[in-house]
Amino acid sequence: MVRSRVIVMTAWTFIIVGGGLTRVRPAVAQPEGCEPLESVAPFTPWAERVLETEGLPRGMTAVDIEADSDADVLTLHGETSFAEEGVLRVHRNTCVGDYFEAAEAYEVPNDPIQLFAADLTGDERPEVAIISGSSFYETPFTLRIYINDGEGNFEDPQDFSLGTIGGAGPRSVFAADLDEDSDREVICCGNNQSGQFVAIAWNRWDEVTNDFDLQIYDLTNTNAPLIVTCADMDQQDGVDVIVGAQQSAFPPSGIAYVFLNQGGDAGGSHSTRFVFNAAADDSLGGLGPPAGSLAAGAFNDDSYPDLAWCARTATSTSMMLSASLTRC
Ligand SMILES: [Ca+2]
Ligand SMILES: [Ca+2]
Ligand SMILES: [Ca+2]
Numbered sequence: 001m002v003r004s005r006v007i008v009m010t011a012w013t014f015i016i017v018g019g020g021l022t023r024v025r026p027a028v029a030q031p032e033g034c035e036p037l038e039s040v041a042p043f044t045p046w047a048e049r050v051l052e053t054e055g056l057p058r059g060m061t062a063v064d065i066e067a068d069s070d071a072d073v074l075t076l077h078g079e080t081s082f083a084e085e086g087v088l089r090v091h092r093n094t095c096v097g098d099y100f101e102a103a104e105a106y107e108v109p110n111d112p113i114q115l116f117a118a119d120l121t122g123d124e125r126p127e128v129a130i131i132s133g134s135s136f137y138e139t140p141f142t143l144r145i146y147i148n149d150g151e152g153n154f155e156d157p158q159d160f161s162l163g164t165i166g167g168a169g170p171r172s173v174f175a176a177d178l179d180e181d182s183d184r185e186v187i188c189c190g191n192n193q194s195g196q197f198v199a200i201a202w203n204r205w206d207e208v209t210n211d212f213d214l215q216i217y218d219l220t221n222t223n224a225p226l227i228v229t230c231a232d233m234d235q236q237d238g239v240d241v242i243v244g245a246q247q248s249a250f251p252p253s254g255i256a257y258v259f260l261n262q263g264g265d266a267g268g269s270h271s272t273r274f275v276f277n278a279a280a281d282d283s284l285g286g287l288g289p290p291a292g293s294l295a296a297g298a299f300n301d302d303s304y305p306d307l308a309w310c311a312r313t314a315t316s317t318s319m320m321l322s323a324s325l326t327r328c
């Protein structure tokens with residue numbers, strides 16, 4: 001099995017996982033030959049538009065829902081004393097006057113956790129994936145996918161069960177093309193009655209079939225998942241799945257699991273594409289407080305994606321650099 005080639009770095013220490021690494025530096029240092037980072041410019045709002053909403057905020061994103069070149073704003077809200085259902089609000093950008101129209105509201109299942117917007121159908125208009133549910137409130141664990149009708153309206157949602165109540169419920173949702181057939185899958189992580197899981201809604205959207213095939217994969221030998229993202233970490237066999245998890249509560253520490261894509265024929269069987277059993281050397285431990293956010297990007301221009309780990313309970317962001325730092 002091909003192992004991930006990832007370095008975990010704090011300000012003064014690092015751990016090397018896998019082989020093929022020759023040189024590392026603290027992430028806070030500039031590699032030789034790199035231009036120094038510019039300081040952050042202050043942000044001065046040009047104008048303010050207050051969007052009235054109800055419900056506890058659970059997430060937001062800015063996407064162009066009807067492909068008119070103006071970014072619109074989607075906000076996700078939990079229940080209040082006035083509404084038991086969650087709400088997805090679509091703040092459509094008119095780019096004139098007050099810019100944003102009064103929000104269009106769409107019901108979502110109780111206790112929404114997070115949303116992710118991306119085109120899943122190939123028309124360059126984003127769909128919206130929402131995870132919901134809580135063991136504490138005994139509300140079902142659900143993935144809801146709202147399909148964009150092309151005009152920025154979201155009707156006829158498709159709902160998928162993410163298991164029965166148990167554990168913390170779904171925690172994070174992302175979208176990426178995992179089987180290299182040019183459409184994105186929806187990837188979730190969390191806990192259900194069977195323990196930790198990764199769920200993948202395999203995209204079957206084409207001229208014949210307009211739906212998704214949800215498969216739930218149990219995670220063994222892993223800790224409680226908090227967040228999921230995707231990137232081709234080893235630059236082979238397709239996009240990989242990265243799960244940030246809580247390693248221990250006291251002291252708080254996090255761990256990341258890199259599940260490598262095993263490859264396969266485009267559109268073929270998905271059953272063997274990932275092995276969701278974390279071996280010790282597929283994981284990156286001791287990352288300080290567990291991640292609240294996890295992002296992949298090419299930080300040091302060596303063609304291998306790197307990871308940024310933003311802790312939930314610390315005023316720090318860790319950069320995990322893969323491969324070497326020889327080119328900038
Ligand atoms: Ca727009
Ligand atoms: Ca679409
Ligand atoms: Ca796909």
Ligand SMILES: [Ca+2]
Pocket residue numbers: 231232233234235236237238239240260261
């Ligand atoms: Ca890969």
